[in-house]
Amino acid sequence: MNVLEQIQLNLNKLSRSERKVADAILASPKSAIHSSIATLAKLADVSEPTVNRFCRRMDTKGFPDFKLHLAQSLANGTPYVNRHVEESDSVEDYTNKIYEATLASLDRSRQMVDTATINRAVDILTQSKQISFFGHGASAVVAQDALNKFFRFNVPVQSFQDDLMQRMSCINSSDGDVVILISHTGRTKSLVELAMIAKENDATVIGITATDSPLANECNLVISTEIPEDTDLYMPMASRIGQLVIIDVLATGFTLRRGSKFRDNLQKVKQGIKESRFNKLLDK
Amino acid sequence: MNVLEQIQLNLNKLSRSERKVADAILASPKSAIHSSIATLAKLADVSEPTVNRFCRRMDTKGFPDFKLHLAQSLANGTPYVNRHVEESDSVEDYTNKIYEATLASLDRSRQMVDTATINRAVDILTQSKQISFFGHGASAVVAQDALNKFFRFNVPVQSFQDDLMQRMSCINSSDGDVVILISHTGRTKSLVELAMIAKENDATVIGITATDSPLANECNLVISTEIPEDTDLYMPMASRIGQLVIIDVLATGFTLRRGSKFRDNLQKVKQGIKESRFNKLLDK
DNA sequence: ACTATTTGTGTAATTAAATTACACAAATGT
DNA sequence: ACATTTGTGTAATTTAATTACACAAATAGT
Structure with a gap:
């Protein structure tokens, strides 16, 4: 797959001239992708066909194709890595970290998301x-965001921060009601209790939380969000971003499922908000 | 830097034929890097020079160079491109999109964030x-999240959703107070008014909003968040994710600046929350 | 509304790049 | 030492990309 590794690997299987080509490329791969076969041949002190043969030997179709592969290998420079924030970090440092x-966390949750479960939840x-x-x-912030989104759909939806209100709501729930509980760890006692209460009253309980947690x-139904080892002191919780995106996905699935009549409504709400805004054409 | 984003960004600045080229590439970037200028021209139903001109417009030296850049963009795991959700999309489709x-939006805002401004804001x-x-x-959700974060720091912090409460708070503000106003568009009338009121009362007003907007x-001080072309019906607002991360960055900067005594406090809060949770060792 | 100018687009010519064919040289094996 | 395989370069060929130019469309200015 990776051409640079490929070169490295077959280095000693190459002939003398081809080896020269390999060395020239490895010495400065960045400049290699911007040179023509002629300049590279000159640089390695071999003929152009030799360079071409070298490319073929690396399982590519030819020189241009080889450059393409090389470019891709070089691009995989910075895979989003979780580097912790340190006390000595500059603004640039901690901002980047x-x-x-956050990007790493999102990317991971994208790979982990189970669309079958999503589909079931939308159902x-x-x-x-x-x-x-x-x-x-x-x-709670995520719940609030969800309320915000689903409220636009003109469906009966609610969200409370207050524990007592939450309990009362769950006690009053019944068959056909859906309670979505959001918790990063899945260990918040009151939420687990809410789940039990809601289930007792025949409501359907969906959790956006860690797999195998008490909650x-x-x-x-559990839409599982991965839980990182241990969140350190400085690092903010990237998890809530993942939760928000799951809400986005659910809301989108919901809209699509509800059909066109429904979307007219959405448009209407969007239009309604406009009046509270400055017109784009008028300012300046 | 990233060609795919570059294309996405300049999509509406292109001429009709060049737009066709852009569409053809975006439809299947993977196959684009393996086609010659002739096949791509045919695919997009334009002439070869048009493809070439398109490449130049994307700040590349020509078609081969463009392919190189494209290859690099694709290599970074996945092409984070804003493809719109369509009615016919399957669960997998819309989830991925x-x-x-979201990833694309975050990645872009990472590149655009001005650390000097961040530093100033932390100051x-x-x-x-x-x-x-x-x-x-x-x-409002983002504001709530910010409250949540800063509240842990044991500093005087507040957040209201209610317009009247917000106004009263701004009226009562004075020198040394900071009001952070969050708005995606920067055109929400009431927020612009809040800014004016707060400024009149000598409070410092920081906006997390679109550059050059009324707000x-x-x-x-403005921490600018880019504002995408036009949010379509289905697509959820990825912007709030970017705002949340900016809050994260500010909060982190704040903690680091405040020094070690401060961080003991943070630890104490974290400890305090634990009691409301199921112990990890006890369950199962 | 018509003309001038700019901007966009395609055809054909040109140039550049990459590949192939072939010949010779070096290395390896008999 | 000779035959055969393998490697390498020169030159020819092919292919791809770019440029030059002409025409068409759109925009702006009488």
């Missing part, structure tokens, strides 16, 4: 009488 | 008597 950590949501979103702390075990 | 759109925050976070709709013009 936080962005990278349940579209058939529900009422939807409730509950969470605490950072997850997950009480849910009818 | 949303994740990619102001650390020296403030009180911090207020205000926003509406999706941005931005009223702020003492």
Whole structure:
């Protein structure tokens, strides 16, 4: 796959002239991708066909194709890595680290997301009488965001931050109601209790939480979010970003499932908001 | 840097024929890097020079150079391109599109973030008597999240969703107070008014909003978030994710600046939360 | 509304690049 | 030492990319 590794690997299987080509490329791969076969041949002190043969030997179709592969190998420079913020970090340092950590976390959750579960959740949501979103702390924010999104759809939806309100809501829930519980760790006691109460009252409980957590075990359906080893002191919780995107996905699936009549409504809401804004054409 | 983003960005600045080329490439970037200028021209139904001109417009030296850049863009795992959600999309389709759109948006804002401004904002925050976070709709969620974060630091911080409360708070603000206003478009009337009120009362106003917007013009300091072309019906607002990360960065900068005594406090808060959770060792 | 100018687009010619064919040289094996 | 394989370069050929130019469309200015 990776051409640079490929070169490295077959280095001693090459002939003398081809070896010269390999050395020239390895010495400065960045400049190699911008040279023509002629300049590279000159640089390696071999003939042009030799360079071409070398490329073929590296399992590429020819010199241009080889350059393409080489470019791709070089591009995989910075895979989003979780580097922790340190006390001595400059603004640039910690800003970059936080962005990278967030990107890494999102990328990981993208790879982990189970679309079958998503689909099942959308199923349940579209058939529900009422939807409730509950969470605490950072997850309360996510619940609030979800409320915001689903509220536009003109469906019965609610979200409370207050524990008592949450409990009352769950106690009053019944068959056809959906309760979505959001928790990063899945260990928040009150949320686990909410799940139990809601289930007792025949509501469907969906958890956006860590797999195999106490909360997950009480849910009818779990959209699992990966939980990183241990969040250190400075690092902000990237997890809530992942939760938000899952809300986005659910909301989108919901809209698509509900059909066209529904989307007219969405458009109407968007239009309605416009009046509270400065017109784009008028300013300046 | 990234050619795919470059294409996406200049999409509406292209002529009709060049747009066809852009569409053809975006439709299948992987196959594009393996085609010659002739096949690509045929695919896009334009002439070869048009393809070449398109490449030049994307700040590359020519077609081969363009392919090189494209290859590099593709190599970074996945092409984070904003492909719009369509009615016919499957679960996998829209899930992927949303994740990619979010990742793309985050990646872009990472490149655009101005650390000097961040530093300035952290300066102001650390020296403030009180911090207020205000926003509406999706941005209210971000304000809430910010409250959540800064509250842990044991500094005077507040956030209201209610417009009247926000106004009263700004009216009562004074020198040394910081008001952080969050708005995606920067055109929300009430927020612009808040900025004016707060400024009149000598508070420092920081905006997390679009550059050159009415709101931005009223702020003492603007942390600018890019504003994408036009958000379509299905696509969720990836912008709030970017805003959240900026909050993360500010909070981190704030902690680092405040020194070690401060961080003990953070640890204490983290410890305090633990009691509301199921112990990791006890369950199962 | 018509003309001038700019801007965009394709055809054909040109140039540059890469590949192939072939010949010779070096190395290896008999 | 000779035959055969393998490697390498020169020159020819092919292919791809670019440039030059002409025409068409759109825009702006009488």
